[in-house]
Every structure is written in C-alpha cells, then in structure tokens.
Amino acid sequence: MSQTLNASTLLAVPMAPLVGALLAGIFGTQFGGNWIGRRLTHTLTILGVLIAFILSASTLKSVAIDGARFNETLYTWMEVGGLKMEVGFMVDGLTAMMMCVVTFVSLMVHIYTIGYMDEDEGYNRFFAYISLFTFSMLMLVMSNNMLQLFFGWEAVGLVSYLLIGFWYNKPTAIFANMKAFLVNRVGDFGFILGIGLIAAYAGTLNYTEAFAKANELSALTLPGTSWMLVTVICICLFIGAMGKSAQFPLHVWLPDSMEGPTPISALIHAATMVTAGIFMVARMSPLFELSETALNFIMIIGAITALFMGFLGIIQNDIKRVVAYSTLSQLGYMTVALGASAYSVAVFHLMTHAFFKALLFLVAGSVIMGMHHNQDIRYMGGVRKYMPITWITSLMGSLALIGTPLFSGFYSKDSIIEAVHESHLAAAGFANFAVLAGVFVTAFYSFRMYFLVFHGKERYDQNPDAHHGHHDDHHDDHASHLPHESPWVVTVPLILLAIPSVVIGYMTIGPMLFGEFFKGAIFVDGEKHHAMHELANAFHGPVAMALHAVSTAPFWLALAGVVVAWYMYLINPAVPAAIGRALRPLVVLLENKYYMDWINENILARGARALGNGLWKVGDRTLIDGLLVNGSWKLVGIVSAWTRKLQTGYLYHYALVMILGIFLLMTYFVWLNK
Numbered sequence: 001m002s003q004t005l006n007a008s009t010l011l012a013v014p015m016a017p018l019v020g021a022l023l024a025g026i027f028g029t030q031f032g033g034n035w036i037g038r039r040l041t042h043t044l045t046i047l048g049v050l051i052a053f054i055l056s057a058s059t060l061k062s063v064a065i066d067g068a069r070f071n072e073t074l075y076t077w078m079e080v081g082g083l084k085m086e087v088g089f090m091v092d093g094l095t096a097m098m099m100c101v102v103t104f105v106s107l108m109v110h111i112y113t114i115g116y117m118d119e120d121e122g123y124n125r126f127f128a129y130i131s132l133f134t135f136s137m138l139m140l141v142m143s144n145n146m147l148q149l150f151f152g153w154e155a156v157g158l159v160s161y162l163l164i165g166f167w168y169n170k171p172t173a174i175f176a177n178m179k180a181f182l183v184n185r186v187g188d189f190g191f192i193l194g195i196g197l198i199a200a201y202a203g204t205l206n207y208t209e210a211f212a213k214a215n216e217l218s219a220l221t222l223p224g225t226s227w228m229l230v231t232v233i234c235i236c237l238f239i240g241a242m243g244k245s246a247q248f249p250l251h252v253w254l255p256d257s258m259e260g261p262t263p264i265s266a267l268i269h270a271a272t273m274v275t276a277g278i279f280m281v282a283r284m285s286p287l288f289e290l291s292e293t294a295l296n297f298i299m300i301i302g303a304i305t306a307l308f309m310g311f312l313g314i315i316q317n318d319i320k321r322v323v324a325y326s327t328l329s330q331l332g333y334m335t336v337a338l339g340a341s342a343y344s345v346a347v348f349h350l351m352t353h354a355f356f357k358a359l360l361f362l363v364a365g366s367v368i369m370g371m372h373h374n375q376d377i378r379y380m381g382g383v384r385k386y387m388p389i390t391w392i393t394s395l396m397g398s399l400a401l402i403g404t405p406l407f408s409g410f411y412s413k414d415s416i417i418e419a420v421h422e423s424h425l426a427a428a429g430f431a432n433f434a435v436l437a438g439v440f441v442t443a444f445y446s447f448r449m450y451f452l453v454f455h456g457k458e459r460y461d462q463n464p465d466a467h468h469g470h471h472d473d474h475h476d477d478h479a480s481h482l483p484h485e486s487p488w489v490v491t492v493p494l495i496l497l498a499i500p501s502v503v504i505g506y507m508t509i510g511p512m513l514f515g516e517f518f519k520g521a522i523f524v525d526g527e528k529h530h531a532m533h534e535l536a537n538a539f540h541g542p543v544a545m546a547l548h549a550v551s552t553a554p555f556w557l558a559l560a561g562v563v564v565a566w567y568m569y570l571i572n573p574a575v576p577a578a579i580g581r582a583l584r585p586l587v588v589l590l591e592n593k594y595y596m597d598w599i600n601e602n603i604l605a606r607g608a609r610a611l612g613n614g615l616w617k618v619g620d621r622t623l624i625d626g627l628l629v630n631g632s633w634k635l636v637g638i639v640s641a642w643t644r645k646l647q648t649g650y651l652y653h654y655a656l657v658m659i660l661g662i663f664l665l666m667t668y669f670v671w672l673n674k
Contacts (some may be wrong), residue, residue, distance in 0.1 A: 005062060005070040010089050013052045013099060015061070015136035017106075017131045020108040025128030031328055034124075041124040045131040046110045051140065056096070063096040064517060071144055071208060084198060090144035090207060094347060094521035097139040097512075098279060101351055102272055105358045106134040108493035113263045115489035116369065120261075126166060130267060135271045141279060145194045146205040149280065153191065156273045156317040157184050164257045173259040180253035187243015194236030201229060204666065212524075213287040216400075218290040233286055234294035238301075241277025245331050248305045252265050252596050254328060255312075258320040265320060266358040267549040269327045275350050278334045282343040286523045291342065292425060295529075299339025299427040303434035306332030308594070310617035311440035314448070315590045318375050320365045322449045326401065329438060333416050336431050341529035343522045348505075348512050349412035356400035356409055356501035359494060366490050367453060370483040371460070377449055382458040386483035390453050393494040398450050400501045401445040402558045402625035406548035408505030413439075414545070415535060416515060417554055422534040426523045427620030439554045443561025451569045513541055592613055648665030 011564040028034065028041040036044075062068035073088035091099075109130060117123050140152025157180075165177030199205055201220060202213045220229040239249070254274065258265060268274060270412055281298070287293055306329050313325035330353050337346035338606070368375055370387050384391040400409040411569060417439070420431050485491065511517045514536045526533055539545065549555045568575045580587050592598065646657075 001192070005059060005068050005091055007070070007072060007074060009055055010059070010070060010091060010142070011074065013055045013103075014135050015047040016051040017045070017138070018048075018135040020045040021128050021131035021135060024124055024131065028124035028128065037123075038123050041127050042110070047126040048131055049103060049107045049110050049134055052134065053100070053107050053552050056099035056103045060100050063091065063093055064511070069520070073144070077147075082203060085147050085407070086145050086206070087148055088144040088206075089142045089173065091142065092521040093517040093519065094279070095141055097347070097351060097517075099138065101354045102137050102141065106130065106267060106273070106495055107352055108358065108362070109247075109263045109267045112266075112365070112490055112493040113364070115487045116365055117261060117386050121167060121477070122161075126163075126261065126263075129159055129163050129166070130264065133163065133264075133267060133272065134395065137276070137493065140276055144207055146207070146210075146448065148197065150192065150195060153240070153276060153280075155232070156276060157181065157188070157244070160257070160264075160268050160273050163268065166260050166264070170259065172256075173315065175251075176256040176259040177252060177335050177615050180257050183250055183253040184243045187240045189239075190236045190600055191240020191243075194233050194240065197229065197233045197236065199462065201247070207283070209516045214286045214290060217287070228291060230287060231291040231293045234284070234291045235297060237287075238281060238298055241281055241335075243277075244280075245277030245335065245513050246305075247277075247301050247331065247335055247649040248308065249575070249596060250308060251305060251328055252593070252600060255321055255324045255593075258318070258324050261369065262320065262361060265324070265366075265632060265645055266361035269324060269357065269361065274327065274331060275334075275354065276348050278331070278346055281335075281338045282288055282347050282522055284605075285341075285343045285367045288338070289523060289525045289529070295341065296425050296427040297339075298427060299336055299423075302332045302337075302339055303431040304332070304337025305329065306336060306438045307434040307441070310438050310445065312590055312593060313445035315379050315587060316445075319367060319380075319453065320375060321375070321448065322445060323357070323360050326360070326442065329442060330357065330401075333413065333435060333438070335422055337416045337433055339425065339427065339431065340416075340419045340423040340439060340531050341524050342416065342531050343524065343536070344513050344532065345419050345535070346413045347518075347522075348580065349409075350495075350511070351508075351512075352400070352408040352412045352501075352505050355504060356397045356407075357495040359393060359397040361399065362490070362494055362497065363390055363397060366390045366486040366494065367394075367483075368491065368638065372483075374460075377452040379459050379462050381460075382452045383452040383457045383483050387485045389491045393491075394450060394454065396498045397444045397501055401446050402561065403439065403548040403554060404557065404558070405508060405549045406502075406542075406607055408501055408503065410549065411505035411509045411542065411545065414549060414552075414554055415509070418535055419531040422531040423529070434461070434654040436557065436640060438552060439557040440561045444565050446561045447565040448569055451565060456570050461548075473508040476668075499643055509542055509545075510539075529598050534634060571614065 021127050023036070023044050024041045025031070028036045028038075061067075062375075067089075068504055070089055070091040070194060073084075073086045075087040077085040077087065079085070083137070089095075110127070113126065113130065117126050120126065133156060136152050136155035140149060140156060141153060143149045161177045163177075164171050167173045182354040195205070195380065198210050198217075201217055202210045204210050204213075214230070217233070218228065218230045221227060222229050222232050243250045254269065258269075288298075308333060309325050309328035313322050313329065316322045334346045334349050334353070337343070337349065339674045346540055366387065367383060367390060370383065370390065371380060374380070396407075399405040403410045417432075420435055423431075438532070513532075524532055589595070
C-alpha cells in the first residue's frame with residue numbers, strides 16, 4: 001500500500017463539517033429564511049461530521065499500520081520577503097490520533113444534541129456552531145505551519161465565544177463568553193509573540209523548516225538581554241497554551257463557560273478547544289526540548305493547576321462545575337507531563353481523557369434532563385433506579401477518571417505520575433507531590449458527586465429553586481417530578497463513549513508510548529530527559545502494569561478518596577458540615593476560588609482601565625490633541641498674527657527693515673572678525 005495519503009481525501013475531512021455548518025447556519029436559520037427544518041439541519045451536520053470521522057479513522061489506519069505520512073502545502077496565499085503564508089496539512093501519528101478523537105467526540109455530541117436541545121428555539125443555529133467548531137479544530141490539528149495553526153487557534157476561540165453565550169438573553173452567559181474571550185486574548189498575545197519570534201529568526205512559518213533550524217535558534221540570545229532566544233520563544237508559546245488549555249492563572253474562564261448548553265461543555269472541555277494547548281506544545285517538542293527553563297516553568301504551572309483546581313472541585317454543588325474543575329485538574333496533569341518531556345504520555349492522557357470526560361459531561365446533561373433541569377447535586381440522590389443507563393455509564397467514567405486499574409485513565413494517569421517521578425528537573429519534586437495528592441483529591445470529588453447523585457436518600461423535594469430559575473436552559477422547571485431516563489439519542493452516545501473510556505488505554509498504551517506511533521511527530525532528547533526511557537524499561541504489558549498498580553501509592557490514594565467520600569456523604573453526612581464549620585476560612589477561600597476573579601476584576605481590570613484612561617487623557621487628549629494637533633495650529637495662528645502686522649504695504653517700512661537687516665549682518669560679521 002502507498003506510504004503517502006491523498007490530499008483530496010484529507011481536505012474533505014475539515015470541509016465536510018464546514019459544509020454542514022454553512023448549510024445549517026445559512027438555510028436553517030432566520031438569516032437565510034429558515035428554508036430547511038430541524039430534521040434536515042441535524043441530518044446534514046451529523047452527516048458532515050460522520051464523513052469526517054470515517055475519513056479520519058481510515059487515515060489513522062494508514063498511519064498506524066502502513067506507516068503513511070503527509071506533509072505538503074495545498075495553497076500559497078502570499079509571499080512577503082521570502083516568508084510564505086500557506087495552507088497545508090501535516091499528517092502523522094499525532095495528527096491522525098487527534099483527528100479521530102475530535103471527530104468521534106464531535107459526532108457523539110451532535111447525536112446527543114438532538115435530544116438535549118429538542119425544545120430550544122436556537123436548535124439549527126446550535127448545530128451550525130458545533131459543526132463550525134469541529135472544522136476549526138480540524139484545521140488546527142492538521143496544519144503544517146504556524147499561520148494555519150493560528151487561524152484554527154483563533155477560530156475555535158471565536159466559535160467557543162458564540163457557544164458559551166448561545167443563550168444571549170442570559171446576562172450570566174454573556175458575561176461568561178466575554179470573560180472567556182478576553183482571558184484567551186491575554187494568552188494569545190504571548191502565543192503570537194512566540195510565532196513572531198520564530199518567523200523573525202528562523203525566517204519561516206513551516207513546522208519542518210523551523211524545527212530544522214532549532215539548533216541555530218538555541219545558539220542565539222534575545223537582543224539586549226542574556227536570555228536564550230529559544231527559552232523566550234517557548235515561554236511565549238506556552239503562555240498561549242495557558243490561555244487555551246486553562247492553566248493557572250489563566251484558568252478563570254473555564255468554570256464560567258458552564259453557562260452554555262451542556263453539549264458544548266463536552267465538546268469544548270473534553271477533546272477540542274482546551275486540549276489545543278497540549279497538542280501545540282507536543283507538536284513544538286523540538287523547540288521545547290532545547291530549554292530546561294521553559295520545561296520547569298511548564299511543570300510548575302501544570303502542578304499548581306492539577307492540585308489547586310482539584311481542591312475547588314470538592315466544594316462545588318453544581319454538577320457541571322464539578323466536572324469543569326475536574327477538567328482543569330486533568331489538564332494540569334497533561335501539562336506536568338509536557339514539562340517532564342513525556343509528550344507522548346501527555347497526548348495519551350489527552351486521548352483517554354477526551355472519552356471519559358466527554359462521557360461525564362454528557363452524563364451530567366442527562367442527569368439535568370432527568371432531574372427536570374436541576375443542577376444542584378445536594379437536591380438529587382437515589383437517581384440510579386430511575387436512570388440505569390446514565391448511572392452505569394457515569395460509574396464507568398468516574399472509575400476511568402480516578403485511574404482505576406484496567407480502565408483507560410489508569411494507564412495514562414499512572415504514566416504521568418511515573419514520568420514526573422523519573423524526571424530530574426528542579427520542579428519535579430513539587431510536581432511529584434502535586435500529582436500524587438491530586439489522585440486522592442480527584443477520587444474524593446468524583447465520588448462525592450457520584451454518591452450524592454446516584455445513591456443515598458432522595459432529596460428532590462428539598463430544592464428551594466424547584467419552581468424558579470435554576471436550570472440549564474430555557475425549559476420550564478419541574479423539579480417536583482421524579483427523575484426519568486433520557487431518550488435514546490442521549491443514552492446511545494453515553495454507551496459509545498463508555499466503551500473507549502474502559503478499553504482504549506489497555507489497547508493503545510504499547511504502541512503510543514513505547515512503540516513508533518509518534519515517530520517523527522514528537523522529539524525527545526533522551527540524553528538530557530530520560531523519563532520516557534525509564535518508563536519503557538519498567539513496562540511489561542498492560543496487564544502487568546495493572547497488577548503492579550495494586551502495590552503503588554496512586555492506587556491506595558484513589559481508593560482512600562472513594563472510601564472517604566462514601567463515608568462522608570452516605571454513612572455519616574454530618575461530617576462534611578462539621579469539617580466545613582471547623583475550617584470555615586479555608587472553605588471561604590475555596591468558595592471565592594482563591595479570589596482570582598476578585599483580583600482580576602478589582603486590581604488587573606481596574607489597573608488596565610486606569611492605564612487606559614491615563615493614556616487617553618494625558619497621551620491622547622493632552623499631548624496629541626492638545627499639544628501636537630491643537631497646539632500646532634495655535635502656534636501657526638500666533639506667528640501669522642505677528643507676521644500680518646509687519647505686512648503694512650508701505651514701501652518705506654520695507655526699506656527700513658532692509659537697512660536694519662544689513663546693519664545687523666554687518667555688525668555680526670565685524671564681531672566675528674575680532
């Protein structure tokens with residue numbers, strides 16, 4: 001079989017969702033006259049994503065089994081001073097894996113949306129948005145140059161803005177999407193600086209050409225400083241990843257994005273937008289391997305995010321926000337792996353996490369539907385007997401999340417912990433503590449939610465918001481009714497996502513971490529960073545790894561988290577309240593999310609506004625308008641007024657001036673000759 005891929009086939013992968021999005025967005029909405037109805041809208045968009053998934057799966061087969069690769073430019077937009085602006089694809093193991101994950105999760109979300117958004121007036125518009133989001137993410141992961149990467153990067157940010165604020169009549173949704181947009185602009189400022197430095201010093205935006213000059217870049221310093229140029233480039237690029245992948249302190253947008261409909265929570269926070277930063281760093285591994293300073297910085301940021309965002313998940317009562325803070329914590333784990341130069345482990349966890357986190361978000365949406373749009377886990381309980389499919393799939397997702405042996409999350413999460421343990425970087429000590437402590441925290445908040453929702457006493461009649469206002473969308477609230485199982489268009493995606501949540505780690509850990517699946521896509525300097533080498537020496541198959549886990553600290557920490565949650569929320573519910581009273585200052589700190597929002601709104605935002613006002617009043621109004629613009633015409637007016645007085649029209653006045661001028665010149669030259 002050919003070792004190359006067909007360009008037309010690859011182009012069809014992002015184009016199919018784009019066509020579906022355009023048809024739904026133009027002809028299925030008021031903009032185009034509502035020519036097509038709901039059934040045809042979701043059929044067209046689902047068909048587009050299905051085609052993309054089938055082609056992606058075929059591409060993955062060719063890449064994994066036949067060793068096929070593709071790296072070509074399809075279209076040259078412009079050429080400026082030797083710098084080419086191009087559209088092209090690079091397809092290798094990393095890209096093929098991302099293509100399949102993105103299209104499969106997107107397909108499940110599209111099907112799920114039929115049931116979840118059934119009564120929403122913006123049904124067609126929502127399908128157009130999520131298909132457009134899929135196109136944007138595919139363009140990002142398939143790119144072979146930084147211009148196209150940046151296009152996809154900004155496109156997913158724009159569409160996420162539209163999706164988070166989908167219910168534009170809700171003030172909280174509008175605040176949330178603006179917050180997401182602005183915080184991501186902070187990260188994107190660093191990202192574009194990094195791309196600009198590469199373009200300036202490498203003279204190219206093409207991945208392959210830039211990576212070929214990596215050693216040359218490592219010998220340079222940033223002009224005017226002693227900083228290594230490659231370190232500055234990598235940190236700037238990672239600041240972009242901090243915004244997109246919600247790393248501390250640019251994480252504040254992600255929990256608030258729960259204001260959007262639940263399907264987009266699964267799409268944005270599982271396999272697509274938030275993983276773009278992880279993918280980008282892995283793709284740029286030839287550059288990041290040249291700077292241990294950047295790797296230490298990445299590891300510290302990831303460790304802080306993994307541990308401290310997990311703490312916030314403990315005190316959340318909104319079912320979607322618990323899963324959101326879980327996403328933040330798991331993104332921190334991926335980032336820690338990047339810092340340990342275990343890039344393949346990071347993207348392996350990205351893949352396994354995509355399935356079980358999408359599952360947990362969709363489970364949360366199913367629970368919300370079954371609970372008549374109540375989202376507060378304090379007023380649930382005993383849901384298992386009413387929603388059996390939702391219950392069992394939730395259990396599978398939770399077991400995968402906490403790293404239960406043989407489940408997918410176990411193989412990726414334990415590999416991260418081991419990679420950090422083997423790392424020799426200065427930040428590895430703190431990171432090792434954070435990822436180990438995070439195991440207990442993850443298990444505790446995951447099963448706190450699980451036990452409160454699916455087990456214990458039914459508490460539906462205790463909800464103070466049972467008849468007003470607390471719901472996930474625009475439907476009427478009927479919290480007094482008993483829960484009910486969701487329709488098949490909701491439960492089928494849950495089952496299909498639960499399957500890889502259980503088995504995908506077992507099936508793929510060998511080739512992805514210790515085989516040649518990522519050969520040519522990810523570069524690791526084995527002499528300097530030996531974590532992956534140590535993992536390979538210790539790996540004796542997925543079964544042996546699972547059996548060995550029973551004797552390791554992560555297993556017992558996870559088990560302890562489950563047992564403590566079981567005791568505190570099922571056996572002795574008075575304990576959490578007692579602990580909350582005893583540790584009230586800590587609880588207040590967590591409830592206020594470490595006061596990061598307060599700092600952003602009252603210090604950073606006000607400071608930026610004061611700076612802007614100062615530049616406007618002093619710089620623009622006083623200096624530019626007042627001095628340069630208005631001052632120049634006033635000066636001209638004054639000079640003109642005096643000059644006009646000298647123009648009398650009398651000849652003897654002009655003769656007198658000439659004589660005085662000659663006298664002054666003669667006096668000046670006589671004085672010079674003395």
